[in-house]
Amino acid sequence: MILETIVTTQSAEGLAHIAPMGVHVAGDEFIVMPFKPSATLDNLLATGCAVFNHTDDVRVFAGCLTGRRDWPLSPAERVACPRLSVTLTHVELELARVEDDELRPRLYCRAIHQVQHGPFQGYNRAQFAVLEAAILASRLGRLPWSKIDAELDYLKIGLEKCAGERELQAWGWLMEKIEAERPA
Template structure:
């Protein structure tokens, strides 16, 4: 199973990096597969720890992909690192082993601590639309423009029917990033 999460890691200076990432969960292990080059990969290899954040605020997913990475953090309790202050739950991880790969290494981790902070109230279709659009944004250089536009047109239906203020804001950030990409401007 792949869970769409926000992974936080720290570098040697203690600076936190937040990255939207699909984490593979197989029984009692968590597998993180960052593409090279990757700040998440670099940080995990140096510190051997990460925190998975289970969050329903899709602005954080969209924000991380559009240069908005300044989200409130709190210190992790069992590993070196931080978790998002607005997360529903978080799991602190320890790196156990690595299957190296030139493109996308597999980082096998085990949970050392999990905390539930607040109840999950359910997703709406707009949240799904923003998450899927965020995944498309992360692949702008790998997918044809027609495919991206067709998917966005479909995702827009759910967004228009169910979005609240947070989802609309996140969607607007993503659409601005696509427009910048089309014009050849770095995000």
């Protein structure tokens, strides 16, 4: 199973980093697979810890992909890296082992602490649309534009039916990024 989450890490120098990421879950292992180069990869290897943040504020996902990474952070309880302040649940992780790869290493982590800050009531169709559009925006150089356009057209249906102010803002950020990178 892959969970779409926000991963927070911290460099050895104490600089926080926030990144949206699909994290693989296999039994009690959480497998982070960042592409090289990656601040998440560097930080996790340097400090041996990370926090997975489960939030329903899809602006965080869209924001991170569009250069808006200044989200409020709070200290985690048992690891030396921060968590998102707007998270519903956070899972504090410790790096257990690494399988190196020249493109995408596998970082196997184990949960050492989990806290629920608020109830997760599920994603509505607009939130789902933003998450999927964020994934598309993260793959602009790897997917054909015809596929991106077709998927965005479909995702707009749910967005138009269910979006609130936060979802519309996030969608707008993603559309700006996509249009800025579209070939002429």
